[in-house]
Amino acid sequence: MRESSVLELARRRKTVRKFLSDPVSLMDVLLALEAACQAPSGANAQPWRFVIVTDPNKKRRIREECEKGERKFYSKVRGELKEWLLSKGFSWKKPFLEEAPILVLVFSEKRAPHSTRSVWLAIGYILLALEELGLGTVTYTPSDPKGVLDEVKAPKENRLEAILPIGVSADEKLKEPRLGVKEVSFLNYWENPIS
Numbered sequence: 001m002r003e004s005s006v007l008e009l010a011r012r013r014k015t016v017r018k019f020l021s022d023p024v025s026l027m028d029v030l031l032a033l034e035a036a037c038q039a040p041s042g043a044n045a046q047p048w049r050f051v052i053v054t055d056p057n058k059k060r061r062i063r064e065e066c067e068k069g070e071r072k073f074y075s076k077v078r079g080e081l082k083e084w085l086l087s088k089g090f091s092w093k094k095p096f097l098e099e100a101p102i103l104v105l106v107f108s109e110k111r112a113p114h115s116t117r118s119v120w121l122a123i124g125y126i127l128l129a130l131e132e133l134g135l136g137t138v139t140y141t142p143s144d145p146k147g148v149l150d151e152v153k154a155p156k157e158n159r160l161e162a163i164l165p166i167g168v169s170a171d172e173k174l175k176e177p178r179l180g181v182k183e184v185s186f187l188n189y190w191e192n193p194i195s
């Protein structure tokens, strides 16, 4: 049986950008979103909203809209970020938006206190829940969400925080390295190491 403590799930999880065409059960996606609904949020406003997209035509149009924005972004990006993107082989092309069987568009209600922070915390819950279910995703943050908002008729009071394409991984990339806990934590004051 697979170990599924929070630490084990966190260690195992990695971003997935290539997907098999195997179907994904809507019930599994709802289970992961149910985990998100248990996240803490500013003033318990629960500002997360989700649009689940299964329709292949809608996925294609979402991909087209996102790629329009990415083309502009990639033509302008410079410096360290550009180097990092190139080193990873990233480009304006986002095939995972069509290849993943299900997309979850994650929104925040703009007027809620700490809405973005709360929603990203909930996204963290989703990532671990998907890992436990044997599913993968990428927290894709479109460069220009405008066309996507129109495509799903999102009310203007909501901000698109991320698109999560969900599916079975076909991504062979290794887990990206992490700093150790003692490299990022100090005791009582900054830079006092934990021995």
Ligand SMILES: Cc1cc2nc3c(=O)[nH]c(=O)nc-3n(C[C@H](O)[C@H](O)[C@H](O)COP(=O)(O)O)c2cc1C
Pocket (backbone or CB within 6 Å): 013, 014, 015, 016, 017, 138, 139, 140, 141, 142, 175, 176
């Ligand atoms: C706030 C945030 C935004 C991200 N945006 C994107 C994105 O737009 N496209 C993408 O491919 N990955 C995106 N990622 C995924 C990161 O690149 C990835 O988590 C990081 O490189 C570490 O890799 P790992 O998740 O496989 O451990 C984002 C992650 C976070 C937390």
